[in-house]
Amino acid sequence: MIDRPARGSRPDRGASTVEFTLVSVLVLFLFLLVLQLGYLLHTRNVLVAAAQEGARYGANADRGPADAEQRALEVVEDALSPAVAAGLDRPRAQVVEVDGALVMEVTLAGPAPLVLLPAGPVRLRVQGHALEEG
Numbered sequence: 001m002i003d004r005p006a007r008g009s010r011p012d013r014g015a016s017t018v019e020f021t022l023v024s025v026l027v028l029f030l031f032l033l034v035l036q037l038g039y040l041l042h043t044r045n046v047l048v049a050a051a052q053e054g055a056r057y058g059a060n061a062d063r064g065p066a067d068a069e070q071r072a073l074e075v076v077e078d079a080l081s082p083a084v085a086a087g088l089d090r091p092r093a094q095v096v097e098v099d100g101a102l103v104m105e106v107t108l109a110g111p112a113p114l115v116l117l118p119a120g121p122v123r124l125r126v127q128g129h130a131l132e133e134g
Contacts, residue, residue, distance in 0.1 A: 036115070039113075039115060043084070046076065046080055048128065049079070050072045050075035051072055051108045051128030052129075054068040054070075054072030054073075054075065054093065055072075055093070055129050058104045058130070059104040059131060060133055061133040065104070068106050069090070072093070073085050073088075076108070080113075091107065093106045093107075101132075102131070104129065105127060105128070106129075107127050108124075109124065109125040111124075112124050
């Protein structure tokens with residue numbers, strides 16, 4: 001004799017709970033991935049702005065490369081955090097010649113702060129430039 005479910009009972013009872021669990025894990029992972037990517041892009045944009053600000057500051061007539069490096073680190077500390085600034089490599093500022101013009105070049109590099117998902121070693125390297133004042 002074949003066992004048949006009683007009238008009104010459902011053989012797939014509880015399946016929606018399992019499906020929700022499986023799908024919610026995937027959706028949560030994708031959400032965290034998008035958040036991490038957004039934070040990574042924000043960090044990169046802040047580093048670019050800090051390098052440019054440092055170059056502009058160091059390119060003033062009464063400033064030099066050491067002032068540019070210090071200013072770039074101050075901007076990173078203000079915009080992100082002192083911990084992120086401490087994790088960066090030492091900023092490098094130098095006066096270079098580009099097409100006959102003197103240019104202050106500031107380079108910031110270091111590991112990207114990954115807060116939500118471990119994605120391996122991601123390093124950022126950005127440069128900012130400004131014309132040197134005579």
